[in-house]
Every structure is written in C-alpha cells, then in structure tokens.
Amino acid sequence: MFAHTFTGLDVHAVNVAGHALNPATGEISNHTMASDPAVVLEWVRRFAPPVKVVYESGPTGFVLALYLRDAGINCVVAASSKLLRAPGDRIKTDQRDARVLAEMLAVGSVTEVRIPDPEKEALRDLSRLRSGTAKDLAHARQHVNAILLRHGIRYPKETRWTQEHGPWLHRQRFDEPALQFTYQADVEQAELLAEHHKRIDKQVAVTAAACRYGPVIDALMCLRGIQITTGYGLAVQSGDWTRFTGPSIGSYLGLVPR
Incomplete structure (x- = not known):
C-alpha cells in the first residue's frame, strides 16, 4: 500500500x-x-x-x-x-x-536493519558483554607486560598468564613507589577481569544450552576451532542464517578484508 x-x-x-x-x-x-x-x-x-x-x-x-x-x-x-x-x-x-x-x-532508498525482539536483543547483549570483557582483559594484560618489558624483566617460561605465572607476577618489585603502585594496580585489574571473564563464560554456557539457538550453536561447534562461546556469538549475532550467502556472511562477520 x-x-x-x-x-x-x-x-x-x-x-x-x-x-x-x-x-x-x-x-x-x-x-x-x-x-x-x-x-x-x-x-x-x-x-x-x-x-x-x-x-x-x-x-x-x-x-x-x-x-x-x-x-x-x-x-x-x-x-x-x-x-x-x-x-x-x-x-x-x-x-x-x-x-x-x-x-x-x-524514494525507497533506505536499507533496513532487522529489528530483534527483546529476547534476541538480550542474548546479543550477553554476547557483547563477553566480547567487551575479552578486549578489556587483553588490554589489561598488555599493560602489565609493557611495564615489565620497559624495565627489562622477562618471564623465564614461554607461556604466560598461567597458574605459575600469577605468583611470579606478585613477586616482582620496583624501587620507585609510584611504579610499584602502578604495577600492582595493573596486575590486580588483570586478575579481576580474568575472574569476571570466567564468570561470563559460565553464564554463556548456561544460556546457550537453554536458548532457541541451541541447535545452531551445537552445529557450529562441530567445526574445528569453534567452542561454545564463539558458537554462541555467531548464532545470536547472525540470527537468521538464510538471509546470507557464502560471501555475504563472511563480510557480515568481519572475516572478509575491506
């Protein structure tokens, strides 16, 4: 009409x-x-x-x-x-x-976006929370690594942010009080975000098992390299997969370079 x-x-x-x-x-x-x-x-x-x-x-x-x-x-x-x-x-x-x-x-030149219902938007918000926390955690750990690198301190093992790495971080000391405070604050921030990230991952697992995208998430997890958090994010952000083609789904997910 x-x-x-x-x-x-x-x-x-x-x-x-x-x-x-x-x-x-x-x-x-x-x-x-x-x-x-x-x-x-x-x-x-x-x-x-x-x-x-x-x-x-x-x-x-x-x-x-x-x-x-x-x-x-x-x-x-x-x-x-x-x-x-x-x-x-x-x-x-x-x-x-x-x-x-x-x-x-x-004149009909508006490209419409799909309007999600409240349930779908809530699932997306959880996915955004997980993604944002992961970025914050990575940045916090980079701050700690940068301080150590600037002062010539190197962890003797290849893998960092493990159970052994945590106590090693707390043993590091600096002569300048301001630097020591900054370092301890950065380490504390990284540890708090790590615990927060784990708590979010548990909630994602519980939500993924009960939400309407459960079958899609299970199917995505059959692909190599996709775990439940990644599958959950792909499923809830994409929504209706039938609206995509092979090239367009890659572009939508940011997997195709511009």
Whole structure:
C-alpha cells in the first residue's frame, strides 16, 4: 500500500526531531518532542494513515521501533552505514537529518536493519558483554607486560598468564613507589577481569544450552576451532542464517578484508 506520509525521526536520548512529508500534497511538518515513545506515537498519529516511519540505527536501540509497531505503525530502522550522504555535505542538524531520512524513505532508498525482539536483543547483549570483557582483559594484560618489558624483566617460561605465572607476577618489585603502585594496580585489574571473564563464560554456557539457538550453536561447534562461546556469538549475532550467502556472511562477520 502506498504510504501517504513518510516520517523521518532523528532520535536522541533527550529529544526527537521529526519531519513528516506527504509527496502527494507536498505538505511538510516539522516537530521536536521529548524522547518518549508515547509522545512520538501521539505526533505520528496526527497524520492520516497509512504512515511509514524511519529512524537511523544507533545507541538508542529498537525500543521506539517496537513500541510504534505494537501500536500498528509501520516503522523501520535504517542502517546508518548505508545512508547516502554527499561528500561535501558537512551541515548536520537534527531537523536536517530527519528530513533526509524522510526523503530517502519516500524514494525507497533506505536499507533496513532487522529489528530483534527483546529476547534476541538480550542474548546479543550477553554476547557483547563477553566480547567487551575479552578486549578489556587483553588490554589489561598488555599493560602489565609493557611495564615489565620497559624495565627489562622477562618471564623465564614461554607461556604466560598461567597458574605459575600469577605468583611470579606478585613477586616482582620496583624501587620507585609510584611504579610499584602502578604495577600492582595493573596486575590486580588483570586478575579481576580474568575472574569476571570466567564468570561470563559460565553464564554463556548456561544460556546457550537453554536458548532457541541451541541447535545452531551445537552445529557450529562441530567445526574445528569453534567452542561454545564463539558458537554462541555467531548464532545470536547472525540470527537468521538464510538471509546470507557464502560471501555475504563472511563480510557480515568481519572475516572478509575491506
């Protein structure tokens, strides 16, 4: 069905800028409102149906889209990486961004992202937590290694961060009090993150066994090098595997160099 009104929303944590466009009549309406789904719905319902709404994917998530869809409003979320922008266009305001979204929606040039349900988003959040903690742990360990390397201290064995490596780290001493404090703080940070990482891995294993992606995770674990945490991350982030081809799944997962 032809949507009489195309509405672009520039969504922020505090407010939302809206731009409604009716191509048939040329009618345009701009409005800035509070970032409350109920307030946005009230404004959208001022226009005669059918109405189609779009906003850009970002840190505000999918709460607004799910709320509008539950209210019967056709709302899509645009992939921010696929939005067309002129190379020399450096003017950026909320109302301008909302207008660009509405115009792109009207001509059908919006690339939509799949809107996950609350359960799927929760599973993804756990995967993101695990990934972020792993990066923080790697950085914390790099800080410890860097201090030792700068002061000519080398662990005598090849494998580090083992049960033997921990006591060895605590035996290292420096003459400067400031350096000793910094070193001990870095070691403590690395150990705390390691314990936190282990606790997350246990939760991932429990969640993977009970969630709807269990069969997919089990299938992925049949591949060499994929353990339960990797399989869980691939399954929940990819969602519906039928929407991918061989080359596109590699690009989506970041396995294909740009």
